[in-house]
Structure formats: C-alpha cells, structure tokens
Amino acid sequence: MKRLLLILTLLAGAAQAREDQVQIHGNAAGAQTLSQPEPGVTAADYRFNDRGRGDVIQAHWRLDASGLPVSYEAKGNDYWKVEFSERFGRDVQGLARWRNRIEQGETKAAGFYLPANPPPEFMGVLARALLKAPGRRLPLLPAGEARLEGGADVDASGRKLTLYRISGIEFTPVPVWLDDKGDTAGVIDDWFEVLQASLLPALAELQRAQQAADQAWHARLALQHSHKPQGALLIRGARLFAPVSLGVRAGMSVLVRGERIVRVEPDADLEVPAGAEVIAANGRFLMPGLWDVHQHFSNVDGVFDLIAGVTSARDMANDNLPMLARVHRFDAGTELGPRVLLAGIIEGIGPLAGPTDVRVDTADKARAAVDWYADHGYAQVKIYSSFSPALVAAVADRAHERGLRVSGHVPAFTHARAFVEAGADEIQHLNFILLNFFPDVKDTRTRDRYTVLADRLAQFDFNDGRFADFVTFLRQHQTVLDPTLVVLEGLFSGEPARAAPALRPVVERFPTVVKRRQLSGAVAVPPGKEAVYAQALPGLLRMLKKLHEGGVTIMPGSDGFAGYSLHRELELYAQAGIPNAEVLRIATLVPARVLGVEKDRGTIAAGKLADMILVDGDPLKDMSDIRRVHRTIKGGQVYEPAALEQAMGMTSR
Incomplete structure (x- = not known):
C-alpha cells in the first residue's frame, strides 16, 4: 500500500510539472522545470547555456499559509560556473536559519527569505506572498523590504495575464507576470525571458506593456532630477583641466547659455551676467565629461553614468530597435543618460553565436546588415566571436564605404593581426x-x-x-x-x-x-x-x-556595472603606470577624436557642448578622486550625483 501511495504521489507531481522556456534575445537557451515531488513542496530545475556560461540551479521549497518560505534548499552553479549550495529553514519555535556562500545568520523576525541564487520562479513566489500581505509589503530576510504594485492586464490566447512590479529587489521595480490562476506566467527583462512555452506568441505584447511601465518610471525620475537653468549658467572659481596641454588653470570661469559653452576666462575677466545661475566651484576640479566606450545599455545604466560623470558613451551591441528608442529618450530628456553613439553587432551562425538576431553567413547578408546600421545612424559595426573570418573584409569594405568604423571581438579561428589586416579599426x-x-x-x-x-x-x-x-x-x-x-x-x-x-x-x-x-x-x-x-x-x-x-x-570602456566600473578602468590605467593626466585625456579627448565628435566634445572651450563634471579632489594626484563627482553637467543641464544615488536607494556618501 505504501508503495502504491508513493507511485500515486510521484504521478501527481509529474502531472503538475511545468516547463518554462529560457530565451536569450529570443533564442532558446534552456528551461526551468517546476514540479511537486510531494504535497506542499515545489521543486525547480533551472538551467541555461550562454556560450559556455550559465546558471544551473536545482532547488526545492515549502511555504506556509501566507506564502512565506519555511524551508528552501538549492545547489548548482552560477553564471560563471562557480558551485554553490544554499539552505534556509524556520523551526517550530519560529527561529529562522540560513546559510549560503556569502552569508549565514538566524532570526526570529518574520519575513520572506529571498535566496542568494534563486531560480526565476521565486519572483512569482514573492509576488504571490505580497498579494496576501497587508498593504502588499513584506520584510525580507536577511534584510530589506519588498513592495508590490499592479500594472497592465494582457489577454494572451484567452488567458488574462497581469503585470506586477516588485520594488526593493533591484534599483528599479522587477516585473513578473501572473496568470488568472496566480501562477507565474513569465519573468522578462531586456535580453532574457523565462516564459511558459504556450505564452511565447504573446512575448512581444508582454514586452510592450513592461516597456510602457518602465518608461513612465524613468520619465518621472528624469523630471525630478534634471535641472535646466532658466538663463545663463556660470561655473566660477574652478581648477580647469585642459586635455590638450594636460595643464590645469586655477580661478577659471565657464559661461554656458543653452546647451553650449560661450566663454571660458579667468574669474577676474568674466562678470556675472544678469540673471545667471552661479555654481561656486570653490576650487573644485573641472574637466570635460567622461567617456565610456563599451556599454550595453539597459535598466538604469544611464542614471549611473550621470552619477559617475559619464556624459558620452558608446553602446557596443544591443537589441537594435529598443536601443534606438532609448537613445531618443536620452536625447529628449525623458530618460536619464549620456549622449550615445551606437555600434551594431554582426554575428555568424551556430550554436555558440552571441545574443543577437543579426546573424549572417554570406557576404551579401553581411553587407546588408552594414547598410541597415548605416541607414539608422550607427557609428560603427561590431563583429562578434562566431562571425566567419572569411567575411571580415567584406564587412570592413562596406562599412568604410558607408563611413562606419569596424571593431569587435577577434572572431574564432583567426587572430588579431589577421583581423586588423582584413580591415578592423579597433579591437575590444x-x-x-x-x-x-x-x-x-x-x-x-x-x-x-x-x-x-x-x-x-x-x-x-x-x-x-x-x-x-x-x-x-x-x-x-x-x-x-x-x-x-x-x-x-x-x-x-x-x-x-x-x-x-x-x-x-x-x-x-x-x-x-x-x-x-x-x-x-x-x-x-x-x-x-x-x-x-x-x-x-x-x-x-x-x-x-x-x-x-x-x-x-586606447579608449576606456567598462562592459560592466555602469559608471563605477568606468572609474575603476581609469584607476587600473593609472596603476599600470600611465600618468594620471594622460589617463584623463584618454577618458575625454581621445574618444571624441577617434569617434569623430571632437568639434563638440572632449575639451571645455567656447562653442562646444556644455558637457562637464566638477570633482571633489584632484585626480591628477590620486586617480581614485575621479569617483568623487560633485556635479555632472550635460548640455547645460545640471545633475546632482548624490541626489541620484539617493533616488537609487543608496545611502549617503
């Protein structure tokens, strides 16, 4: 009889199993399988492959009547294939204990335990618990608080799906879709989707609903934290760095009208115009805005660029149409971010191809991809790792014909010298x-x-x-x-x-x-x-x-967490033995020259765009002072990094 009951239990669990598809940029990359191995227990097997990287997580958990975890166990590896294990449990006396690779602790406090390396399904688990919680708020363990807000409803193949957004997990609200039964329908971000297979036809509509909610959030943030002077803007009493001469002049004033600099003179030679807004530099270090030439914009990267003093950037491959729309919002001021030049990715065909839909296997298709990028205002093309070395010259010739630069990873089965000889202008x-x-x-x-x-x-x-x-x-x-x-x-x-x-x-x-x-x-x-x-x-x-x-x-790029990673890149250049003044030139004037915008950017001079940063400290003496950005000015608009950090939920400096 016990054996029969066990078989029936296993069959019941199998009948309730569900498999979600994991996609990277629309391409199948793995799966998340959910089952109930025994009553009240949910098991998840989550794994995906991104060119040899990717999570593998096997987890199971039990919830109480409020949807809070009373037990959780997981093992596997993270994106970089580092193994981990994790355990959480709350005993009958109410004492909760947890241990994972970054922490261990215990408490009698109530709360929702958020695993350190959870499968995507756990966002749905949290959303359902929040729906039951008073005011849709829950304390988190080990710390923090999660809050839930509702969003759009979408009809997908006769099923009503509701968008919920969870605050307190990331810098911006995390979206999660629940169906009309309360089950997790999907967890979607800019490049990555975990979605019930039957809902894949509705993916584009779900993405549009998420994007509308995200853009409204960004627009509110931009309205609150962009300051546009009513008249002229005058920066007074600055130590002005000149990337051409590598010199510094104390007691300098910079007058801005609209988005451009109109005069740069010693304080004594420049009177304060009537009605001008004055920023008293008080001897702070004034320099052109920084460049980050290697980003992949998503989420709040633009905000952290402005926090860090990055006023110009280059996106080195993205989801093309959404990125074009994001650049438009940056330029229009409805989303916070720097000025962005675009590099369009071109990849080859194969199981290890990068996350893009621009995959080609003939010279004609490659040239057509170059033409599309040129027609849409891109500055260059980026060749990726699975691209055929035999096609590099065809791409380079067409790109140069259309006035675009060529860069990229050195494709597999060739080497850097051959890549340059075929026409590459730059190597990432x-x-x-x-x-x-x-x-x-x-x-x-x-x-x-x-x-x-x-x-x-x-x-x-x-x-x-x-x-x-x-x-x-x-x-x-x-x-x-x-x-x-x-x-x-x-x-x-x-x-x-x-x-x-x-x-x-x-x-x-x-x-x-x-x-x-x-x-x-x-x-x-x-x-x-x-x-x-x-x-x-x-x-x-x-x-x-x-x-x-x-x-x-050399041009500096971060390819990581926006803003702060660029600061570290510059610190590493100084650590390598490049003089600090030359590092600052590399971070300002050099990209403007290489990328063809020196007329407007790279130095602080009359007629140029008013893209500048005021720094507390002296990065000529200590490159780490570049982290102490006091004000960021982009096109004459003023941003206060400390206030933006606070808006991101960070504590004060």
Whole structure:
C-alpha cells in the first residue's frame, strides 16, 4: 500500500510539472522545470547555456499559509560556473536559519527569505506572498523590504495575464507576470525571458506593456532630477583641466547659455551676467565629461553614468530597435543618460553565436546588415566571436564605404593581426591581443577566451621581440584598443562570494538586497592555479603600459556595472603606470577624436557642448578622486550625483 501511495504521489507531481522556456534575445537557451515531488513542496530545475556560461540551479521549497518560505534548499552553479549550495529553514519555535556562500545568520523576525541564487520562479513566489500581505509589503530576510504594485492586464490566447512590479529587489521595480490562476506566467527583462512555452506568441505584447511601465518610471525620475537653468549658467572659481596641454588653470570661469559653452576666462575677466545661475566651484576640479566606450545599455545604466560623470558613451551591441528608442529618450530628456553613439553587432551562425538576431553567413547578408546600421545612424559595426573570418573584409569594405568604423571581438579561428589586416579599426578586450601569440587557442566562442588567459600570461614574455613588432604593427595601422581591463580584473582578481573590485568602494551603500546580488561574478580559481591567477592582473597591466608606450591608441570602456566600473578602468590605467593626466585625456579627448565628435566634445572651450563634471579632489594626484563627482553637467543641464544615488536607494556618501 505504501508503495502504491508513493507511485500515486510521484504521478501527481509529474502531472503538475511545468516547463518554462529560457530565451536569450529570443533564442532558446534552456528551461526551468517546476514540479511537486510531494504535497506542499515545489521543486525547480533551472538551467541555461550562454556560450559556455550559465546558471544551473536545482532547488526545492515549502511555504506556509501566507506564502512565506519555511524551508528552501538549492545547489548548482552560477553564471560563471562557480558551485554553490544554499539552505534556509524556520523551526517550530519560529527561529529562522540560513546559510549560503556569502552569508549565514538566524532570526526570529518574520519575513520572506529571498535566496542568494534563486531560480526565476521565486519572483512569482514573492509576488504571490505580497498579494496576501497587508498593504502588499513584506520584510525580507536577511534584510530589506519588498513592495508590490499592479500594472497592465494582457489577454494572451484567452488567458488574462497581469503585470506586477516588485520594488526593493533591484534599483528599479522587477516585473513578473501572473496568470488568472496566480501562477507565474513569465519573468522578462531586456535580453532574457523565462516564459511558459504556450505564452511565447504573446512575448512581444508582454514586452510592450513592461516597456510602457518602465518608461513612465524613468520619465518621472528624469523630471525630478534634471535641472535646466532658466538663463545663463556660470561655473566660477574652478581648477580647469585642459586635455590638450594636460595643464590645469586655477580661478577659471565657464559661461554656458543653452546647451553650449560661450566663454571660458579667468574669474577676474568674466562678470556675472544678469540673471545667471552661479555654481561656486570653490576650487573644485573641472574637466570635460567622461567617456565610456563599451556599454550595453539597459535598466538604469544611464542614471549611473550621470552619477559617475559619464556624459558620452558608446553602446557596443544591443537589441537594435529598443536601443534606438532609448537613445531618443536620452536625447529628449525623458530618460536619464549620456549622449550615445551606437555600434551594431554582426554575428555568424551556430550554436555558440552571441545574443543577437543579426546573424549572417554570406557576404551579401553581411553587407546588408552594414547598410541597415548605416541607414539608422550607427557609428560603427561590431563583429562578434562566431562571425566567419572569411567575411571580415567584406564587412570592413562596406562599412568604410558607408563611413562606419569596424571593431569587435577577434572572431574564432583567426587572430588579431589577421583581423586588423582584413580591415578592423579597433579591437575590444585586451585578452585578444595576448591570444594573437597563441595560435593553438582557436575556438574563442566560449568562456575559454577568458579562462585560458591566466595560463598564457604566465607563459609570455612581453620583452619578446614578437610583442614589440606587433605593437608597431598596431600603431602603423592606427588600430584602437578598448581594453575593458575592469572586466578581466573582476574575473581573475575577484572572489566568487565578494563584489567585483570595481564596486567595492560603493557596494556597502547599495540597498541591502541589491548589494547582496552583487556579491558574485568572478571565475573560480582552479585548484593549484592560485599563483598563476594572482599574476594575471599584473601581467595585463604590464601589457597595457607597453601598448600605450608603443603609441597604440586606447579608449576606456567598462562592459560592466555602469559608471563605477568606468572609474575603476581609469584607476587600473593609472596603476599600470600611465600618468594620471594622460589617463584623463584618454577618458575625454581621445574618444571624441577617434569617434569623430571632437568639434563638440572632449575639451571645455567656447562653442562646444556644455558637457562637464566638477570633482571633489584632484585626480591628477590620486586617480581614485575621479569617483568623487560633485556635479555632472550635460548640455547645460545640471545633475546632482548624490541626489541620484539617493533616488537609487543608496545611502549617503
């Protein structure tokens, strides 16, 4: 009889099993399978593959009558394949205990335990608990508070789906869709979807509803935190940095009317115009706005750019039509963000192709993709890892014919020299420069393009004549390098249970739950490789310095958490031995020159756009002072970084 009951229980659980499809940019990447192995217990098996990376989570949990977890267990690996396990339980006396790779604790306080590495279904679990909670608010464990607001209803194949938005989890409300039975219908963000397979035909409509809610949220934020002077704007008493001469002049004034600078003179020579709004710099360091030439905009990246003093940026591949719309909102002032130049991705065909729908396998299709980008105002094209090396020249020729630059990852099965010879103007990521000297590393479509780096650095001598010859080759071809050192540092010098080095100066000021979600992201060091990995960053810094000294043009890009990662990129350049004044030029004037907008940006001069930042401190003496942005000015509009951080839920500086 017991055996029969067990079989019936298992069959009941199987009958209730549900499989959600995981998609990355519309392409199937994995699945989330939910089942009930026994009454009252939900089990999730969640896994996806993103070019060799991706989460694998096996979890099960039990809830009380209010929808709060009373037990939770999970194991698996995170996106970078670092293993983890997690356990939570509340005993009959009401004592809750938890342990995961970043924390452990206990409390008798009531609350919803939010796992450190949950499957997407847990957002639905939280939404249902919030629907039952008074005022749709719940304390979170280990800390924080979640709040729920309702949104749009959408009819999908005869089923009513409701959009809910949960605040207190991320910087912006997290969307989750519930169906008319209260089950989780989908969790969707800009690039990533977890959705019941039967609802995939409704994905575009669900995305539109989410985007409308997101845009209304951004518009309110922009209205509250953009200050446009009624008349002229005068910055007075500044120490003015000149990226051309690398000099600094004290006691300088800058007069702005509208979006442009009209006069730059010593304080004594410039009278305060009638009705002008005056910003007393009080000796603060005034410099052109920063550039970040490697971003993938989503969510609140634009806000954190302005917090960090980034007034110009380049998006290095995105969902094309939504990104064009986002740039329009940045320019219109209905969403906070910098000025953005666009690079359109072109990828090849295959199972390891990157997350884009612009995938081509012929020269004609490649040229058509270039034409689409040129027709839509893109500044360049970015070739990705699965692209056929045989087609690079065709892309480069058409791009140059249309006035576009060409850059990218060095495609798999070729190397950096050949990529440049085929017509590339620029290379993303410093690791591809090193891999030029290791032709045995052929397939760079997976995470191997990062994980082999430490071993290869240990094997290479940068005094080798081959390296000097290659530096000369890059200089002669005027090849530009976007090193993204900050990403490589995070992978090789980070720790899987800590925040990335770029965020450590600020992460303690993040909202509690957001901070917790940043405590992951490094590659796990293979046993016995600790010494090799410890030398990876010093080796990369030596390489960067030799490239700079050899005359190779460098532009700073973060490819990570917006704003603060760019600050860390500049700190790493200084740490490599590049003089601070030259680092500031690299961050301001150099991108403006390379990307063809020097007429309007890159220096503080009459006639140029009023894109500037005031810094507390002196980054010429200490590059970390670049983190102390007091005011950001973009096109004459003034933004207060401290107030924007507060709006993001951060504590004061």
